[in-house]
Amino acid sequence: MFDVSIANTLQFDPVSCNGCGMCLAVCPHGVFARNGRTVQLVRPEACMECGACQVNCSEGAIRVESGVGCAAAMFRAALLRQSTPSCG
Amino acid sequence: MTLNLEGNSPSQQPAVRTTSSRLTAADHRDHWLARWGVNRGGHRIEPGLYALGRPDPAAPVLVTANYTLSFDALRSALTERDAYILVLDTQGVNVWCAAGEGTFGTDELVHRVEAVGLRDIVNHRTLILPQLGAPGVAAHEVKQRTGFRVEYGPVRAADLPEYLKTHHATPEMRRVRFDLTDRLVVIPVDIVGGLLPLAIAMAVAYLLGGWLSLIAAATAILAGIVLFPILLPWIPTHDFSTKGFIVGFLVALPFALLVFQHNADLTWWLRTAKALTQLLIWPAVTAFVALNFTGSTTFTSRTGVRREIFTYAPIMAGMFGAGLVLTLAGAVIKLWGGA
Numbered sequence: 261m262f263d264v265s266i267a268n269t270l271q272f273d274p275v276s277c278n279g280c281g282m283c284l285a286v287c288p289h290g291v292f293a294r295n296g297r298t299v300q301l302v303r304p305e306a307c308m309e310c311g312a313c314q315v316n317c318s319e320g321a322i323r324v325e326s327g328v329g330c331a332a333a334m335f336r337a338a339l340l341r342q343s344t345p346s347c348g
Numbered sequence: 349m350t351l352n353l354e355g356n357s358p359s360q361q362p363a364v365r366t367t368s369s370r371l372t373a374a375d376h377r378d379h380w381l382a383r384w385g386v387n388r389g390g391h392r393i394e395p396g397l398y399a400l401g402r403p404d405p406a407a408p409v410l411v412t413a414n415y416t417l418s419f420d421a422l423r424s425a426l427t428e429r430d431a432y433i434l435v436l437d438t439q440g441v442n443v444w445c446a447a448g449e450g451t452f453g454t455d456e457l458v459h460r461v462e463a464v465g466l467r468d469i470v471n472h473r474t475l476i477l478p479q480l481g482a483p484g485v486a487a488h489e490v491k492q493r494t495g496f497r498v499e500y501g502p503v504r505a506a507d508l509p510e511y512l513k514t515h516h517a518t519p520e521m522r523r524v525r526f527d528l529t530d531r532l533v534v535i536p537v538d539i540v541g542g543l544l545p546l547a548i549a550m551a552v553a554y555l556l557g558g559w560l561s562l563i564a565a566a567t568a569i570l571a572g573i574v575l576f577p578i579l580l581p582w583i584p585t586h587d588f589s590t591k592g593f594i595v596g597f598l599v600a601l602p603f604a605l606l607v608f609q610h611n612a613d614l615t616w617w618l619r620t621a622k623a624l625t626q627l628l629i630w631p632a633v634t635a636f637v638a639l640n641f642t643g644s645t646t647f648t649s650r651t652g653v654r655r656e657i658f659t660y661a662p663i664m665a666g667m668f669g670a671g672l673v674l675t676l677a678g679a680v681i682k683l684w685g686g687a
Contacts, residue, residue, distance in 0.1 A: 262585040264659045265652035285500045285517070286482035288524040289647065309649040310448065312482035326483065327650035328448060330643025331588075331657055347445055347643070 268307040269325040274298050276321035283322060286312035364469070367398045369427045371420055378416050385537040391416040395437035397464040398423075401430035405471040408512065410501070411457065412478065413438040413446050422478075425505040429512075432470065436460055447484030454486050458493045467495070476501045479522060524646040531577045534644045538573050542637075545569070549633070556675060560610075564603040568630035571599045572637025577644070588648075589660035592638025596631030603630065618681065621674055628671030632664040639664075 270291070277298040284292050284299060289306040292299045292313070311326025333345035382391045395414045400423055409432045412422045419435060436456045438446035446452035461467075461475070477485060479500045487498035502511050502521035511517055546569050553565035576583075576595050583591040608623040639656060642648040 262587055262590045264655045265587045265648065267651045267655050268649040269651055282487060285522065286479060288480065288503060288522065290519060290523060306647070307649060308647050309651060310483045312447075312479075315484070315486050316482055316488070318488040325651070326448075328643060329645075329648030329650045329653045331653050332640040332643050334653065334657060335640070346449060347441075 266305050268304070268309050269323075270301070270304055270307040270309070271323040272299075272301050273321045273323075274300065276319045278319050278321075280318065282316045282318070283313035286316050288312070363396070364432075364464070365394065365396060365398045367400055367423055367433065369400060369423050369425075369429070371424050375416070375420055379420065382417055383533055383536050385540040389440045392440040393419050393435060395435045395460065397466070397469070398433040398435060400426055400433055401428075403430040403432050405469065407431050407470065408476055409434055409466065409470060409474070410476045410508075411436065411481065413441065413443045413452055413481075415440050415442045415446075418442050421505040422508075425508045429509075432466075434460060434464065434466070434475070443478050444480040444483075447481045450484050452481050453484035454489050454493075457485055457490055461494045461496060473497055474499055478505070479503045479517070480524070526580075526646045528578070530646070531580060535574055535577055538577075538641070538644065542569060542573050556679075560603065560606060564600065564626060564630055565633070567599050567603070568596060568633040569637055571595055572634040572641070575599070576634070576638045577641060580641075580645075587656055587660070588642055589635050589639050589656055589664070592635030593631050595638065596634025597627065599634065600626050600630035618678065622678055625671045625674045625678070628667045628674065632667040632671070635660065636664050 272292075279294075279298045281294065281299065284294065288310065289303065289308060291301060291303045291307050293302040294300075307324065308329055309324050309326050311324055314322045314324050314326065328345055328347065330345065330347070333347060336342070337345035378391060381387065392414050393416060407430050410422060410426075411434045412418050414435045414437055419433070422433060436446075436452055437460070438451045438456075441449070441451060443452055457475070457477075473496050475490070475496045476499050480503055482500055485498060487500070490496060490498050499515065500517075501508060502517045503524050504521070507517070507521045511521065546566065549565045549569060550562050553561040557564075572592060572595070576592060579595065580591070583594055585591055585594065604623040604626040607626055608619050611619045611622055614622070639653075639660065642653050642656070
């Protein structure tokens with residue numbers, strides 16, 4: 261009941277991973293860690309869906325529906341009937 | 349030495365502006381105004397290439413946004429250093445937010461590298477970007493389109509001197525934080541943004557419930573805007589809404605007790621109902637303000653916030669509505685001279 265907000269859409273496919281480590285560099289919440297030749301998810305619950313890892317993964321091994329985690333933007337988008345919430 | 353970069357033919361050498369790592373009193377004043385939301389979006393510098401110190405062709409190229417707070421954080425971290433600073437046009441928005449919106453992005457970076465003729469200015473092919481620019485920039489695509497390799501530096505410009513020694517960022521440098529200082533600096537802009545709703549809420553509260561309600565309304569909203577961000581990590585529960593309910597309940601409690609005490613002439617159930625309205629309306633208001641703080645933080649996900657809205661917005665609306673109905677019912681009963 262008190263942690264409905266711990267949720268995200270991050271998906272990682274270790275088979276496609278080439279181990280370049282770009283996701284390790286760009287993730288601001290330490291979600292990934294090296295695991296031998298590839299990487300693995302170590303803190304998936306900390307993902308804030310910024311999308312940096314997906315954008316910088318040349319192998320397409322990471323999928324995440326990125327967007328702003330901002331209630332004010334979502335309320336504004338609903339009121340003004342915008343399709344994507346933004347910072348105004 | 350400023351020249352308009354637009355319309356330069358490729359053969360012309362575009363202007364390289366100069367800058368320094370020293371911040372002036374005017375810079376500090378500008379930062380203060382930006383933090384208070386004065387002239388939002390107007391805290392810009394010209395996009396383009398800047399020379400810091402006396403950079404030679406081997407000097408590092410650091411990329412940033414054309415928001416004064418971003419540009420100034422970068423240059424002031426580079427004291428006694430020679431470097432090029434490439435400023436992207438993010439329309440006066442900071443690196444992270446602009447990256448999220450795509451203006452600090454692959455296309456703008458590629459365009460800016462071409463526009464300033466960077467290939468002819470430096471003899472290396474490396475661009476150092478702030479880590480938080482990564483949501484907008486596909487490093488492999490920049491390499492493909494310009495030949496420049498994107499290197500993501502630390503999150504905070506203050507870590508750059510250390511980073512530039514080894515070009516390796518420690519896990520600590522790679523993490524965003526949300527310390528008390530970080531939380532304090534975002535409060536002023538929310539105070540300014542909250543002034544109009546605050547004034548309206550206070551006026552309505554005064555009309556419905558007099559001075560006590562006016563003060564309660566101001567307390568509930570300011571608790572959400574000021575107290576909530578300060579206490580954030582120490583309030584139990586994970587969700588912002590439940591944290592907001594807790595803070596809201598605590599600050600509304602004295603008002604409930606006051607209302608109960610001040611209506612000694614009423615029957616016990618009317619007194620209790622009047623006091624209860626304070627605990628229904630104001631915690632809902634504080635929780636709503638708290639939920640709206642999610643966008644100011646460095647860690648909430650869109651999916652999580654959406655789930656919070658669907659879970660708690662109906663509860664907030666229900667509590668607020670029930671409190672309002674109870675208030676109006678009490679007024680009607682009083683008007684009829686009952687109880």
